[in-house]
Amino acid sequence: MNAAGFPILSLLTFLPLLGAAIIMMVRGDEAVVASNARWTALWTSLITFILSLVLWAQFDKSSADYQFVENLSWLPDFGIGYIMGVDGISVLFVLLSTLLTPLCILASWHSIQTRVREYMIAFLILETMMVGMFCALDFILFYIFFEAVLIPMFLIIGIWGGPRRVYASYKFFLYTLLGSVLMLLAIIALWYQAGTMSISELSEFDIPFNMQVWLFLAFFASFAVKVPMWPVHTWLPDAHVEAPTAGSVILAGVLLKMGAYGFLRFSLPLLPEASAYFAPFIYVLSIVAVIYTSLVALAQQDMKKLIAYSSVAHMGIVTLGIFTFNQQGIEGALFTMLSHGVVSGALFLCVGVVYDRMHTREIARYGGVAKVMPAYAMVFMLFTMASVALPGTAGFPGEFLVILGAWAVNPWVAFGAATGMVLGAAYMLTLYRGVAFGKITKDEIRKLLDMEPREYAVFAPLVVLALWMGIYPQSFLSFFSATVAQMVQQHQAAIGTASRMAGL
Amino acid sequence: MNWTLALPELVLSVCGLAILVAGVIPKKDMTFPCTMAVLGAFVVTGVLIITQAEGTAFGGQYVADDFSAFMKLLSLAAAALGLLLALDWNEKEGLSRFEFPVLVLFATVGMMAMISANDLMSLYLGLELLSLPLYVLAAFDRDNPRSAEAGLKYFVLGALASGMLLYGASLVYGFAGTTNFDRLADALSAEAGISAGVIVGIVFVIAALAFKIAAVPFHMWTPDVYEGSPTPVTAFFASAPKVATIALLVRILSGPFGDVIAQWQQVVVLTAILSMVLGAFAAIGQKNVKRLMAYSSIGHVGFILMGLAVGGETGLRGVLVYMAIYIAMNIGAFAVLVAMRRNGRAVEGVDDLAGLGRTDPAMALAMAIFMFSMAGIPPLAGFFAKIYVLLPAIEQGFWAMAVIGVLSSVVSAYYYLRIVKVMYFDAPVTGFDVRPAGVSFVLAGTGLFTLFFFLFPAMLLDAAKHAVAAIIG
Numbered sequence: 001m002n003a004a005g006f007p008i009l010s011l012l013t014f015l016p017l018l019g020a021a022i023i024m025m026v027r028g029d030e031a032v033v034a035s036n037a038r039w040t041a042l043w044t045s046l047i048t049f050i051l052s053l054v055l056w057a058q059f060d061k062s063s064a065d066y067q068f069v070e071n072l073s074w075l076p077d078f079g080i081g082y083i084m085g086v087d088g089i090s091v092l093f094v095l096l097s098t099l100l101t102p103l104c105i106l107a108s109w110h111s112i113q114t115r116v117r118e119y120m121i122a123f124l125i126l127e128t129m130m131v132g133m134f135c136a137l138d139f140i141l142f143y144i145f146f147e148a149v150l151i152p153m154f155l156i157i158g159i160w161g162g163p164r165r166v167y168a169s170y171k172f173f174l175y176t177l178l179g180s181v182l183m184l185l186a187i188i189a190l191w192y193q194a195g196t197m198s199i200s201e202l203s204e205f206d207i208p209f210n211m212q213v214w215l216f217l218a219f220f221a222s223f224a225v226k227v228p229m230w231p232v233h234t235w236l237p238d239a240h241v242e243a244p245t246a247g248s249v250i251l252a253g254v255l256l257k258m259g260a261y262g263f264l265r266f267s268l269p270l271l272p273e274a275s276a277y278f279a280p281f282i283y284v285l286s287i288v289a290v291i292y293t294s295l296v297a298l299a300q301q302d303m304k305k306l307i308a309y310s311s312v313a314h315m316g317i318v319t320l321g322i323f324t325f326n327q328q329g330i331e332g333a334l335f336t337m338l339s340h341g342v343v344s345g346a347l348f349l350c351v352g353v354v355y356d357r358m359h360t361r362e363i364a365r366y367g368g369v370a371k372v373m374p375a376y377a378m379v380f381m382l383f384t385m386a387s388v389a390l391p392g393t394a395g396f397p398g399e400f401l402v403i404l405g406a407w408a409v410n411p412w413v414a415f416g417a418a419t420g421m422v423l424g425a426a427y428m429l430t431l432y433r434g435v436a437f438g439k440i441t442k443d444e445i446r447k448l449l450d451m452e453p454r455e456y457a458v459f460a461p462l463v464v465l466a467l468w469m470g471i472y473p474q475s476f477l478s479f480f481s482a483t484v485a486q487m488v489q490q491h492q493a494a495i496g497t498a499s500r501m502a503g504l
Numbered sequence: 505m506n507w508t509l510a511l512p513e514l515v516l517s518v519c520g521l522a523i524l525v526a527g528v529i530p531k532k533d534m535t536f537p538c539t540m541a542v543l544g545a546f547v548v549t550g551v552l553i554i555t556q557a558e559g560t561a562f563g564g565q566y567v568a569d570d571f572s573a574f575m576k577l578l579s580l581a582a583a584a585l586g587l588l589l590a591l592d593w594n595e596k597e598g599l600s601r602f603e604f605p606v607l608v609l610f611a612t613v614g615m616m617a618m619i620s621a622n623d624l625m626s627l628y629l630g631l632e633l634l635s636l637p638l639y640v641l642a643a644f645d646r647d648n649p650r651s652a653e654a655g656l657k658y659f660v661l662g663a664l665a666s667g668m669l670l671y672g673a674s675l676v677y678g679f680a681g682t683t684n685f686d687r688l689a690d691a692l693s694a695e696a697g698i699s700a701g702v703i704v705g706i707v708f709v710i711a712a713l714a715f716k717i718a719a720v721p722f723h724m725w726t727p728d729v730y731e732g733s734p735t736p737v738t739a740f741f742a743s744a745p746k747v748a749t750i751a752l753l754v755r756i757l758s759g760p761f762g763d764v765i766a767q768w769q770q771v772v773v774l775t776a777i778l779s780m781v782l783g784a785f786a787a788i789g790q791k792n793v794k795r796l797m798a799y800s801s802i803g804h805v806g807f808i809l810m811g812l813a814v815g816g817e818t819g820l821r822g823v824l825v826y827m828a829i830y831i832a833m834n835i836g837a838f839a840v841l842v843a844m845r846r847n848g849r850a851v852e853g854v855d856d857l858a859g860l861g862r863t864d865p866a867m868a869l870a871m872a873i874f875m876f877s878m879a880g881i882p883p884l885a886g887f888f889a890k891i892y893v894l895l896p897a898i899e900q901g902f903w904a905m906a907v908i909g910v911l912s913s914v915v916s917a918y919y920y921l922r923i924v925k926v927m928y929f930d931a932p933v934t935g936f937d938v939r940p941a942g943v944s945f946v947l948a949g950t951g952l953f954t955l956f957f958f959l960f961p962a963m964l965l966d967a968a969k970h971a972v973a974a975i976i977g
Contacts (some may be wrong), residue, residue, distance in 0.1 A: 077969075078895065168923075174914065174917060177879075177881075
């Protein structure tokens with residue numbers, strides 16, 4: 001039995017579905033249904049979040065093992081089980097998902113007015129799939145959650161999105177599906193070799209190098225699209241721009257982490273030699289992503305598109321960190337993933353705040369917002385700085401660690417990553433200046449009202465986190481340092497054996 | 505001579521004759537009572553199948569085992585669901601004739617005879633008993649030129665297929681000296697080698713059966729016949745006869761021709777690949793939902809053939825699991841098509857579904873479940889169907905076929921998504937007429953099965969495992 005004394009991970013995963021079922025049963029006229037749906041969704045996700053704090057409290061940080069493990073037989077003929085559990089890598093992402101969902105529901109309180117019931121159901125189902133994906137310790141189970149995310153997200157973009165929503169939702173769905181089916185074949189091939197789908201048993205299985213290369217490419221097809229890495233990132237700006245605010249927050253906050261999580265959970269431990277073999281290739285793609293998409297971001301007129309490109313750049317830092325294979329690099333990558341989840345989610349919420357008032361995302365239509373919305377300008381400033389990785393904010397420790405880790409591999413790689421930080425400052429400050437500063441020339445800006453209490457409530461936890469992660473990163477780093485240490489050690493052992501074998 | 509073994513078929517045929525008489529004699533419309541009687545006969549037959557003993561009868565012409573029981577129950581279920589859909593449709597279209605359920609019943613007897621065939625002769629008898637009612641059913645809306653065209657087209661091409669089957673069967677008989685499956689197996693496993701005549705014969709038999717399941721390159725009739733036939737008939741076409749024909753292919757290829765796998769495997773692999781690819785690409789441009797579903801069914805047949813090509817215990821189990829799940833998804837999707845009726849007139853354009861998410865949320869949800877499931881998105885049943893076919897394919901090293909299969913499933917996801925898009929993203933047009941009770945029943949049953957299959961997959965898997973063990977064992 002696990003530390004919590006009850007199957008907490010399954011509860012966290014499937015509780016939102018219960019809320020969705022309740023919402024589905026609500027009867028009445030449209031206004032009543034909408035209001036009931038909102039409150040039910042909010043309470044369900046809040047209860048899920050509070051329950052997930054048990055993980056924060058009970059997680060044993062000194063252990064690198066899977067904790068809170070649940071194991072049920074599901075398809076015994078094929079060695080496929082219902083195995084749930086978290087380790088240092090995944091536990092904080094579960095918390096991130098459960099934290100962002102209620103905030104998203106709160107953020108869409110007024111901005112979603114049509115088909116509220118379906119919207120809330122889609123969000124709760126999405127939460128189930130996200131949490132389940134980070135908890136799954138069976139490869140097939142992981143794949144099911146990983147893919148099932150597509151259905152609610154497709155509907156969220158397609159039904160409640162902007163003018164080009166159909167194009168964006170198709171692109172999102174088909175891009176991701178194309179990558180994933182190749183991974184499915186790789187999973188099946190792996191199953192055939194190892195006879196099990198359990199991740200902990202698989203990691204003890206030695207795969208011949210030749211096969212590792214193929215499996216790596218298949219995993220790469222799926223995860224690289226999901227991350228997204230340059231050059232398969234083009235679905236992301238479209239999806240972000242067209243998705244409703246809350247959809248963008250979840251997309252940036254959690255869904256983008258699924259790819260990087262996949263690299264960490266599968267590619268590195270299962271395919272150590274192929275990972276090492278392909279590392280230079282990943283470095284190149286990552287650095288291109290960092291520099292190229294930063295430059296592209298600099299040229300954007302649309303606020304959401306700019307932040308979307310900045311996400312690609314940040315994820316470039318993450319993939320770079322993962323493939324340094326050292327303690328600093330991987331810890332930095334994990335920390336960047338978390339901070340990016342908080343910060344870019346918050347930035348999309350910031351865009352949402354002014355978008356709800358002005359119904360435009362064009363930077364040129366703004367200017368001088370700081371004078372009429374001082375509190376908003378403060379919040380926006382904080383998250384801009386965090387995105388730039390100013391020391392003392394959430395963005396800094398992660399990127400710093402990645403650059404440290406990269407330096408150990410190759411100073412030029414580190415240089416590439418650092419360039420990204422400089423460019424990041426350039427485009428984020430351009431964005432902030434365009435929106436917040438300058439003279440007020442337009443009457444509509446003068447009429448803007450500052451944030452309302454609901455919006456304060458949405459931002460409060462994110463502000464606290466952004467500062468906490470910046471000022472005392474250790475309380476987050478301590479969750480995964482043991483797991484990462486074990487992972488690095490196993491990786492080096494695997495590479496060591498392989499090179500000794502080659503030497504013979 | 506153990507004729508009681510064939511009790512299910514005998515009972516069903518006698519019921520059919522009795523219902524025919526009961527339908528002719530009274531002066532009033534007997535469609536509803538006849539349909540109910542046929543459904544009752546299906547239930548009785550189902551019970552008889554479950555309690556049936558195993559063995560062969562009629563001089564080795566007829567075989568009953570777990571495999572035949574599984575497939576028979578599946579085709580009975582498909583026929584019963586198809587009949588339920590037709591009840592309301594025929595009434596609204598002015599096609600209420602009691603012959604309809606009787607024809608379905610005799611087609612079902614034909615399917616059962618095919619599934620239990622243990623001889624090329626009884627195979628042919630069953631196939632013809634299936635096909636003749638189907639020709640009539642396709643042209644059932646006889647005053648509608650499209651329906652008449654569908655019936656004629658199906659008849660001409662079906663007759664060609666029957667001819668090919670007979671030709672192939674006589675070649676096999678001529679070179680192997682027997683038509684009985686068990687003795688064929690002995691004759692073909694001989695070390696002496698296999699003559700070219702038998703191979704040609706086998707290929708002809710496979711081609712004829714490929715006609716019936718609409719596998720590429722013998723699929724040309726499918727879109728036209730599916731489009732022209734009355735929608736419930738199309739639902740029936742796309743499900744039950746495929747079960748029987750696939751059952752026959754499985755039995756014939758793993759039994760008598762099992763030892764000459766090297767001769768036919770490449771044929772099936774090629775057919776599977778072509779079907780998957782054509783099913784994926786040709787459906788993209790379709791504006792008519794029934795044509796779209798025709799191409800989609802071609803794609804699914806490709807996946808089923810993938811399992812068949814791989815063969816072995818896991819491969820054939822994949823075939824059976826895929827078949828069962830496909831039936832549920834397909835009948836469910838066709839139930840929605842049957843309900844597509846506006847101001848009393850049936851409509852069948854993809855665009856007619858626009859805004860269904862608002863005008864009829866429950867039906868739209870069901871349709872979305874079927875579409876996502878057919879696209880193979882987990883955790884819906886269609887994903888498991890695909891994975892149980894892909895597992896053995898990769899195990900046996902059929903990489904090219906597996907990769908082409910999953911890529912074509914991505915392509916086909918495009919048009920499945922289009923239906924979801926039309927239902928949910930587009931502005932609503934006027935809603936459909938009130939959904940008939942039969943459709944709601946079928947939708948609920950198949951929808952819940954598709955959605956919740958992942959909770960208890962073991963039932964279907966175990967049944968399929970036993971069924972396969974019966975013919976491989």
